[in-house]
Amino acid sequence: MDVIVECEHVTKKYGDLVAVNDVSFKVEEGEIFGLVGPNGAGKTTLIEMIEGLMIPDSGSIKALGLNPARQGRELKEKIGVLLQTTSIQPDIKVKEALTLFASFYEHAHENTSELLHTLVLEDKADSRFKKLSGGQKQRVAIALALVNDPKILFLDELTTGLDPQARRNMWELIENIRTQGKTIFLTTHYMEEAEKLCDRVGIIDYGKIITLDTPGNLLDNLSADSKVTFNVENKDIDTSTFEAIGAVSRVEKVDERFILYTKDENVTLQELIRLSDTQKFKLTDLRTESPNLDDVFLAVTGREMRE
Ligand SMILES: Nc1ncnc2c1ncn2[C@@H]1O[C@H](COP(=O)(O)OP(=O)(O)OP(=O)(O)O)[C@@H](O)[C@H]1O
Ligand SMILES: [Mg+2]
Known part of the structure; x- marks a missing residue:
């Protein structure tokens, strides 16, 4: 397995607050990797440094062989990003949003109807964003993150605010996207989501990854x-x-x-x-x-x- 993301001793502070504290780990190609932890644990700060949206104070990050802080532009072409809070114009139609986002990239997905199919949005192509349900909006945001056919998809708080059924449907969609050969890096504060969906889980608390393994091994080692x-x-x-x-x-x-x-x-x-x-x-x-x-x-x- 190839390593697709590698963090070594990554630290980020906001003033005196150490949001991410000396974190090291690797993500392998093709896996669904999850960072799970409570509010304020440092998940968004860490994922955004890997995406190149924030710069670490110290330590090194490699994503797809690139340094996100220095090669952010090149990286952006190759990754898909779902931010914790997405802002999509409320009046835009789903298919217009896809065309617009595709125009941001040098190499975009030519077949947006395939994307709509993957995200179970075929009958929403002509709907305005504001008219969609929470789960549908989140699926549109994922479709937009996939327009450049990225190798890795970053999903920050994928299912927060969704009801249990929509959450389960989302897990199935993410599994399908992985089957299409993509690596998934997600954050969540739902332990059940991490357990059911992720191949490996890093538990993060106060900026530190305190344990990282497959859900099965984490449970076995607990021997509870x-x-x-x-x-x-x-x-x-x-x-x-x-x-x-x-x-x-x-x-x-x-x-x-x-x-x-x-x-x-x-x-x-x-x-x-x-x-x-x-x-x-x-x-x-x-x-x-x-x-x-x-x-x-x-x-x-x-x-x-x-x-
Ligand atoms: N721009 C900022 N300025 C100052 N402090 C910040 C900033 N962004 C985040 N923090 C602080 O850094 C810590 C980590 O925040 P972060 O958003 O990374 O956590 P999180 O795990 O994503 O939380 P959540 O589950 O609520 O999304 C928190 O204590 C937060 O208050
Ligand atoms: Mg967050």
Whole structure:
């Protein structure tokens, strides 16, 4: 795999505030790479330095083999950028916006209808931007970022403000764009988005990347327990009944609800059902919860991601 972005010891300050603090990492061609972190973590500052829109105070950045601070013009031709806040003229029609943006580039996509197809906007070509839904506006912004057929697409806060369904649809679109041979570099403050969509995730907090790996490895290294939760009807059962299950490391009872912590959900569920059978009690509202990237954030920062 070729390295497409490389940051080495990159730092950026605003006065006394260190927004990006000695950050080093690489992005490989063809991957969906995500920077995830809370508000003010430094995501926009970092992504905009890679895009050549901001200049680092120290450290070095290479994007597509270019130095964004010194070769910004050349870089701009080859990358696609979705800014955190896009400003598109409200009265412009979608197809006019595509033609306008294409005119900014030496080599632009000749087939804008293909772009409209990729972004599921075929029937919106003649709509004015202001008449579109939030999800549609965001898809137009992505289509505009793709007019120069970039090798890498930068997406800052891709799905902020979208409802859960629109967010999931967006993930599918991004997967499709990657399949067309593009690298995706995105930022998000949704841990679920990072987990479901990204091949590798860098968790950023107070300007530092504190951990970076595939979602699977981040979760494995956490080695946190899953939770099995349920209520018991028709019988008084003591927590000790469940502490006896070999795979269970800890049992809590919150109000009437039991919470079993375990590394092996399957064994725990099997044992639990066997117990309910032999001891004649009824399990209701039985659920399992696996650890997720929110738990990883908590483990590496000591804080909840949602402050
Ligand atoms: N132009 C600026 N002048 C001064 N401080 C700034 C400026 N831009 C950002 N900051 C500060 O730098 C830090 C990082 O900001 P940045 O926008 O990079 O964070 P972010 O991770 O993108 O946050 P969000 O999730 O809210 O978009 C924040 O503390 C922010 O207040
Ligand atoms: Mg931001």
